Amino acid sequence: MRVRTPLVVGNWKMNGLKASAAELGRMIEGYGPELRWKVQMAVCPPATLIQTFCVAALGSRIWIGAQDCNADVSGAYTGDISAEMIADCGGGLVIVGHSERRTKYAESDAQARAKAEAARRAGLVSVLCIGETEAERLAGEAIAVIDSQLAGSVPDGATGSNLVLAYEPVWAIGTGLTPSNADIAEVHAHIRQRLVARFGREGEKIRILYGGSVKPANASEILGIADVDGALVGGASLKAADFLAIASVYA
Numbered sequence: 098m099r100v101r102t103p104l105v106v107g108n109w110k111m112n113g114l115k116a117s118a119a120e121l122g123r124m125i126e127g128y129g130p131e132l133r134w135k136v137q138m139a140v141c142p143p144a145t146l147i148q149t150f151c152v153a154a155l156g157s158r159i160w161i162g163a164q165d166c167n168a169d170v171s172g173a174y175t176g177d178i179s180a181e182m183i184a185d186c187g188g189g190l191v192i193v194g195h196s197e198r199r200t201k202y203a204e205s206d207a208q209a210r211a212k213a214e215a216a217r218r219a220g221l222v223s224v225l226c227i228g229e230t231e232a233e234r235l236a237g238e239a240i241a242v243i244d245s246q247l248a249g250s251v252p253d254g255a256t257g258s259n260l261v262l263a264y265e266p267v268w269a270i271g272t273g274l275t276p277s278n279a280d281i282a283e284v285h286a287h288i289r290q291r292l293v294a295r296f297g298r299e300g301e302k303i304r305i306l307y308g309g310s311v312k313p314a315n316a317s318e319i320l321g322i323a324d325v326d327g328a329l330v331g332g333a334s335l336k337a338a339d340f341l342a343i344a345s346v347y348a
């Protein structure tokens with residue numbers, strides 16, 4: 098038996114309108130018992146669709162979440178939403194520290210950590226993203242970068258039920274490029290070892306997803322790597338057929 102239930106999370110980024118509920122509907126339809134018992138699926142649409150999607154997904158066991166949150170409960174943060182607001186809409190998870198937030202909005206490890214803590218405060222699971230840039234990998238610094246991101250952004254008290262990690266090499270996101278299986282295996286094993294060193298047996302329960310250009314054509318290879326407990330999927334999560342094909346690797 099697996100220690101960790103596999104999880105496949107769709108990150109829709111800034112894509113989707115009300116009409117996209119039809120795509121979610123096709124995902125719900127395709128998420129039958131043969132999949133449900135084997136893999137947990139989640140969709141993180143833009144904030145404007147969270148409530149609609151939560152209502153549509155009621156009873157389907159597809160988990161709905163957000164792509165970011167502010168670390169505070171409420172206040173003067175024009176444009177932001179809090180973890181409590183996501184929970185209030187019925188959301189169950191939130192992506193924090195995504196590399197697009199880190200690079201385009203200069204978010205730090207400390208902010209990612211504060212957001213993960215906010216998620217826990219609101220009863221949400223956070224999907225905390227880490228990963229090296231291409232320059233860092235070429236310089237042989239990937240593991241060192243991951244170590245410092247783990248130390249800086251994983252909150253104390255992380256457990257298998259309040260935190261999911263996502264290893265997303267920045268250069269693999271949206272590019273069609275993926276690391277070799279050996280590189281993915283090395284990083285995931287390293288993250289696992291660090292989690293166990295810090296959290297003991299609880300570190301065994303924290304899921305580690307791989308993200309970056311996961312698609313139906315490479316899913317079975319990537320998801321078959323040791324210590325890869327699922328995927329964080331961007332582009333290929335926008336179409337039900339592709340997203341279901343990825344999750345179906347576990348069927």
Ligand code: PGA
Pocket residue numbers: 108265269270271272273308309310311329330331332333
């Ligand atoms: P991608 O995005 O699957 O389109 O590469 C992954 C992500 O940004 O989480």
